[in-house]
Amino acid sequence: MMSKDITSFDPKQASLPISYPLKTLKELESRSYLDSFHYPFNKASVPLIQTPTSSSNRGKILVCHDMAGGYLDDKYVQGGTNSDAYSLWHWYLIDSFVYFSHNLVTLPPVTWTNTAHRHAVKVLGTFLTEGEGGRDVCNELLSTKESAQIYAERLAELASHLGFDGWLLNMEIDLDSVQIPNLKEFVNHLTLTMHSSVPGSLVIWYDSVTDDGSLNYQNQLNKYNKSFFDICDGIFSNYSWEENYPKLSADVAGDRKYDVYMGIDLFGRGTFGGGQWNTNFALDVIKKADVSAAIFAPGWVYETKQEPNFETAQNRWWGLVEKSWGLVRKYPVTLPFYSNFDQGRGNHITVDGINISNATWCNLSSQGLQPQLMFDDSTVNSIQVLVDLTEKSYSGGANITFQGTLKAKSYFQKTIFQAELLLTKLPLRVTYSVKSDSNSLLGLVLNVTSTINENVSILSAPQEMVNHLSQKFDKIVPTTEQDGSSTEWIMHEFTIDMNGYTLTEIRAMCYRQDHELTLNSRRLGHDLVTDYSAILGHVTITPSEYKPSFPISNSWLVNGEYIDLKSSPKGDSKLLSVKISWKLKEEKDYSVFSHYNVYMENESKVKEYIGVAHVNSFYVSELEVPSATSSFKFIIQVCNVDGTNQKLDESPYYQLEV
Structure with a gap:
């Protein structure tokens, strides 16, 4: 694919923060990126979650994202405005993610x-x-051994400083054989330096240059490229392999067979099986050979506008992966656990059930933990379940909706999370929000397993629901309703005490309370069926004694810099730009704060949401303000990883007088 250049800009000048690549060795060697205005905004704020499920004894799935040259809507660190931006939400089927572009150094x-x-x-x-x-x-x-080491160290430094986990090395160029020793020094030194600076990191070699320096794709691991494989963490094979190549590669790799990633190009360019909707054929062969898979350009579904729409097509395509490979990720695995099902894009933003913005937006940093909704395109189920971006949400920009019909005295269950959470900090408090009509009830089923494989199913739901379903579950826990900020949403809460058990599954349970004939009821044969509609807004799991706390407003130091106020082209207003930064006066673990909502309060005390920050800085870029205004108040609402949010009148703020 052709590269798409990012508009020329001076990275040292204040401007809307973006992610961007390095295009020259000079940029890499000089470390100029670390002096750019954009660097602090590009530091990852979410540490890599460690899961108990080991990937060392199974084949893995690597996904390599390549779309129209890269750095599209996803380059806007503070978010863009395209609610139809590409997004990926099947993370539970992925072990590692590579961001690819046709630039020298592609920084994710x-x-x-x-x-x-x-x-x-x-x-x-x-x-x-x-x-x-x-x-x-x-x-x-590759001019000298020292030059190879220097550039390797620069790459490792960028990964360490920005918080990502490694590199794909793609040397698609013919080399002189005399350059190969220094190329191997580059690969080896990068791998060792990465392992030292970022524990658990990966350096993957792309099947390109061979031992003699020629660009000669092998489409497998063999004697011509194994010397590179031996000094890094894996090889990503080219796509034109034959059916027996995965097994041949496994034999060459020996006890490192899971470090062999057989490439599959979704566009089908010379790929085994043809890619596209036949990708599962290649995955089946790879899985049978017991090696790993590298899926290239999953954005094919989005770029080619597969029918009937992106969401359905994407769910259907990843359903092929799930059927072939199975889940590779389970969650929750740690506490606190919180999901609002946000896909990182939407048509509105809400906080605690209150709508704060109707603007379209996209920001993958805001994506919540995604539900594991197995794709089912059949019409057997009476209730259709999907992540919905249109209905006003409880938090963020999405919900899970349950819509359809239910027969009299029947119920419907749907798995939303497959978990691996050891229940030790007990009892646990579970909270979830529901919006529905008065007769459409929604509860949760928790499946837990003991150390001796004793399975227990726990239904927690409103009292009127558990009265009808108590005989179908091992344990019944009625919920209590809690007061919330919004009258549209009902907050349900319950506690469980299952010490030593492991939570393995969370299901949504749909039940229709009223089966009398209504305007929404009709006969289906001898059965009475009634329309069902309910929305799940969020799920939170915490230890019962857990209480979120927020530092008081004067605990923070808040300042502004790069202040610019200029006349707008309209003439009757001004454009304000300012970088706002904040930090606590005393040291604290900032990882408990997931993000910060930023508001501007006008002279009439009306608060307007203007954006979200995932680091301790936010750049206000050419915000239109009345010409006569000389005082501006910016409120930084601190938001916790458990989904709770600091009250606006108790939040830190920045007062700007100009």
């Missing part, structure tokens, strides 16, 4: 790193040499 946009880490997925950048320019790069890069 921090928005991808944040959401991938939230789902326990590692993120890799790409180092690419190709064409005539690639030849010149390699001549400099």
